[in-house]
Amino acid sequence: MHTNDGDITDNHINTYNTNVFIYPDQDMAEIKKWKEKLISITEQVPAEADKIKPLIQFMVTTIAPAKIYMMKYPDVDTTVPDKYIDLLIVISPKNNTPFTELQPILDIAYLNGWRVSCSLHSEGNIIDGLRKGHVFYSLQCIPENLVYDDKVTTYPVTPPETLREAKSKAYIKFEQNFANALDFHEGAAYLQEDNTSRITGFMLHQAVELTFRGILQSLNGYDKKTHEIRVLRKQVRRCAPQLCPIFSDDSEGEKRLLDILEGAYSHSRYENDYEISEGDLNVLFEKVILLQDMAQRVVHTVLTPG
Structure with missing residues (x-):
C-alpha cells in the first residue's frame, strides 16, 4: 500500500511518502497460533x-x-x-x-x-x-x-521418609515458638486481673505476633521480620488461611480492634496515659484464645506424620 500525505508550511507543500506493508498470511498465522495457545491453556x-x-x-x-x-x-x-x-x-x-x-x-x-x-x-x-x-x-x-x-521440566516428588522427617522438625520448631506465644497470653491474663497495667495490650500483641511467626516458621519455612500483625497475617494466609478471619479487616468493627492491637505494641510502652477499654480487652482476649487454638489444630493436621 502506498499513500501520499502532505502539509503546508510557509506556502510550500511538503509531501511525504508512507509505505505500509501488510502480510495477511503471516498475521493470520500468528492470530491462529495465539488462539490455539489460549485453547490449550484452558484445556x-x-x-x-x-x-x-x-x-x-x-x-x-x-x-x-x-x-x-x-x-x-x-x-x-x-x-x-x-x-x-x-x-x-x-x-x-x-x-x-x-x-x-x-x-x-x-x-x-x-x-x-x-x-x-x-x-x-x-x-x-x-x-x-x-x-x-x-x-x-x-x-x-x-x-x-x-x-x-508448560511441560518443559518434570519436578521431583518429595520422598515420603524425607517429608516425615521435615514434618517432625517443623512441629518441634512450632512448639518452641508457640510456647513463647502462650507465655505472653498467660502474662496478659495475669495483668488483667487488677486491670491497672498499661502493657496488657502489648502482651496480647506479642501473643498474636509469636503465634503467626510460629506458623510461618514451621509451615512455610519463612520468618518475616516485622511486628505488624497485618503484614504477618498476609504471609500466614498462604500456609494457614484458617487463622486470618480471626483478626480481619472485613468490617469497621474488626478493623478498629485490629488497629487497637497494632497500636498497643508501641503505645502501651511509651504513652503514660494509654489505655484500652475493658470491653475491647475482653474481645481481644477471646480472639487470642481462638487464634491460638486454631493455630494448634492447623499445625497438628498439617504436620501429623502420614
Missing part, C-alpha cells in the same frame, strides 16, 4: 478450577510461567475463606524478567466475587525444596494442585 485447567480459566490465560500470556499451582488446605474448620484463591506461580530461569517487574502484573489479577492472591517462586527453589523436603513446597507443589504446566 489443562482441571474441572474444580474452571472458574479461574480467565486468570490462567492472563498469567500465561503476560508472564509465561513454568507452572501454576492452586493452593489447597486441610479441612480443619469452616473458617477457611470460601471466596479466596491462592496461586503459586513458578518462574523458569529462562525468564530473565525480575520478580519486581512481574509482581505489578499479578497485582491487577482480578476475578469477580473472589479474593485472589498470587506469589512468585523461582523454579530452582521449588525443585530444591521438593528434593530436600521443604514442608510448604512438598505439600502444595504436587501434580494434584497443578492448574497450568
Whole structure:
C-alpha cells in the first residue's frame, strides 16, 4: 500500500511518502497460533478450577510461567475463606524478567466475587525444596494442585521418609515458638486481673505476633521480620488461611480492634496515659484464645506424620 500525505508550511507543500506493508498470511498465522495457545491453556485447567480459566490465560500470556499451582488446605474448620484463591506461580530461569517487574502484573489479577492472591517462586527453589523436603513446597507443589504446566521440566516428588522427617522438625520448631506465644497470653491474663497495667495490650500483641511467626516458621519455612500483625497475617494466609478471619479487616468493627492491637505494641510502652477499654480487652482476649487454638489444630493436621 502506498499513500501520499502532505502539509503546508510557509506556502510550500511538503509531501511525504508512507509505505505500509501488510502480510495477511503471516498475521493470520500468528492470530491462529495465539488462539490455539489460549485453547490449550484452558484445556489443562482441571474441572474444580474452571472458574479461574480467565486468570490462567492472563498469567500465561503476560508472564509465561513454568507452572501454576492452586493452593489447597486441610479441612480443619469452616473458617477457611470460601471466596479466596491462592496461586503459586513458578518462574523458569529462562525468564530473565525480575520478580519486581512481574509482581505489578499479578497485582491487577482480578476475578469477580473472589479474593485472589498470587506469589512468585523461582523454579530452582521449588525443585530444591521438593528434593530436600521443604514442608510448604512438598505439600502444595504436587501434580494434584497443578492448574497450568508448560511441560518443559518434570519436578521431583518429595520422598515420603524425607517429608516425615521435615514434618517432625517443623512441629518441634512450632512448639518452641508457640510456647513463647502462650507465655505472653498467660502474662496478659495475669495483668488483667487488677486491670491497672498499661502493657496488657502489648502482651496480647506479642501473643498474636509469636503465634503467626510460629506458623510461618514451621509451615512455610519463612520468618518475616516485622511486628505488624497485618503484614504477618498476609504471609500466614498462604500456609494457614484458617487463622486470618480471626483478626480481619472485613468490617469497621474488626478493623478498629485490629488497629487497637497494632497500636498497643508501641503505645502501651511509651504513652503514660494509654489505655484500652475493658470491653475491647475482653474481645481481644477471646480472639487470642481462638487464634491460638486454631493455630494448634492447623499445625497438628498439617504436620501429623502420614
